Every structure is written in C-alpha cells, then in structure tokens.
Amino acid sequence: MEITEFLIPAIDIKGGRVVRLTKGDFEKVKVYSDDPIKLASRFQEVGFRRLHVVDLDGAEGGKLKNYDLVRGIREVFEGEIEVGGGVRSYEVAKALLEEGIDYVVIGTLALKDPEEFERIVRDFPNRVILSVDSKGGKVAIGGWRERTEFAPADLARRYEEKPIWGYLYTIVERDGSLEGVDPEPYRRIRSFVKKPILASGGVSSLEDVEKLYGIVEGVVVGKAIYEGKIQVI
Numbered sequence: 324m325e326i327t328e329f330l331i332p333a334i335d336i337k338g339g340r341v342v343r344l345t346k347g348d349f350e351k352v353k354v355y356s357d358d359p360i361k362l363a364s365r366f367q368e369v370g371f372r373r374l375h376v377v378d379l380d381g382a383e384g385g386k387l388k389n390y391d392l393v394r395g396i397r398e399v400f401e402g403e404i405e406v407g408g409g410v411r412s413y414e415v416a417k418a419l420l421e422e423g424i425d426y427v428v429i430g431t432l433a434l435k436d437p438e439e440f441e442r443i444v445r446d447f448p449n450r451v452i453l454s455v456d457s458k459g460g461k462v463a464i465g466g467w468r469e470r471t472e473f474a475p476a477d478l479a480r481r482y483e484e485k486p487i488w489g490y491l492y493t494i495v496e497r498d499g500s501l502e503g504v505d506p507e508p509y510r511r512i513r514s515f516v517k518k519p520i521l522a523s524g525g526v527s528s529l530e531d532v533e534k535l536y537g538i539v540e541g542v543v544v545g546k547a548i549y550e551g552k553i554q555v556i
Contacts, residue, residue: 344379363399381409386409503526
C-alpha cells in the first residue's frame with residue numbers, strides 16, 4: 324500500500340486557520356496551523372496525491388467563505404483537490420470546478436434541493452462526491468446539525484446510477500476523536516454501491532488505515548496527522 328495514494332490529508336479551515344473539530348462539534352475546535360496554504364505546500368513536498376479541503380465556516384453558515392484560501396491551496400498543490408463545506412448552489416460548485424478544483428463534496432444540497440444537485444452532477448459528470456455523513460446511524464446535514472431519517476445506504480443508493488464520482492462516508496460521532504475506526508459501516512455501504520468510497524472518522528493510527536484497505540478507495544485523515552499519530556509531515 325502506497326500511503327500517499329490511499330491516505331488523503333484533511334485541511335479543515337475555520338477563521339482562516341487549519342483546525343479540527345471533535346465529533347462535528349463547532350464548539351470543540353483545536354487549531355493546528357495559521358497557514359493553510361503553507362500546510363498544503365508541505366503535503367505537496369511529501370508527495371501526497373490528493374487533499375481534502377473543508378470550509379467549516381461555509382458548512383456552518385451555508386455559504387463558502389474561504390474561497391481565497393482554496394484558490395491559494397490550488398496554486399501550491401499539484402495533485403487532486405476535493406472541496407466541501409458550503410457548496411450548496413450550482414454557482415458555487417461551478418466556480419470551484421472552473422477554478423481548477425477537481426471535485427466538489429456535496430451533502431446538504433442532495434437532500435434539500437435534489438434538482439439543483441442533479442443539475443451540478445449532469446453538467447459536471449464525475450466531479451461531484453456525495454457526502455454521506457452518518458450521525459447515530461442516520462444522515463446528518465447542515466453542518467451535521469440536522470439529523471434526517473435517511474439511512475446512509477439509502478442516500479448513497481439514490482444517486483448510485485447518477486454520474487457522481489463516488490461517496491465520502493463520514494462517521495460523525497468518531498470524527499476528530501482518535502477513537503479508531505469501525506470497518507463495518509463501510510463494509511455495509513460497500514455492499515450497496517459500486518462507485519468509489521472515501522472513509523472518514525476516527526482514524527488514530529496506520530493500523531486503522533490498513534483496516535480499511537480493500538474496503539474503500541481512500542481514507543481522509545486529519546487529527547491523526549496533526550497529533551503525530553501518523554507521521555507523514
């Protein structure tokens with residue numbers, strides 16, 4: 324396993340800084356860097372092939388807020404970049420993709436306005452990643468604050484036949500916790516869909532990453548990198 328291909332570093336931005344939340348709680352924020360662009364450049368030097376960038380201000384407020392930083396990250400990182408958080412309109416998705424971002428990560432819009440979501444998917448095939456955020460076994464939207472009655476697999480299956488790239492499946496109650504991963508939810512959703520799945524939530528070591536190898540196509544990791552549990556920078 325080539326770690327720089329399977330592991331996808333997360334750069335979560337809030338107030339212009341790189342942070343991590345604990346279990347999706349916007350009141351539990353830890354700052355790791357004041358310079359997201361410099362951090363992206365470091366990941367480029369190490370040889371990572373892909374970055375996961377989240378505008379937490381956008382996720383919380385419903386509108387992308389850190390566009391200039393996203394643009395700066397694009398300028399220094401040569402690999403693929405996926406951006407989520409506040410991508411809740413056709414115009415925002417179009418602007419990001421035309422700016423050179425490879426994929427947009429969208430969750431809330433897929434449930435709140437399926438017509439708008441499908442318009443993005445139709446006009447930008449294979450460049451949309453459906454964000455499936457599981458909280459208490461149900462899909463959470465709106466910055467993880469609103470719990471729906473959808474099971475994660477049901478949401479994934481709804482769009483399996485559409486030209487999305489694949490799925491980002493986050494276990495919110497483990498996210499940023501360093502509690503370790505449970506492969507079972509990923510195995511379960513894998514049995515329903517054929518498109519690529521990226522896993523997120525709870526990774527605390529390389530052993531956790533290895534548990535998911537062969538089940539998903541990549542693992543998004545944030546706190547385990549920044550806390551030195553996985554030493555790659």
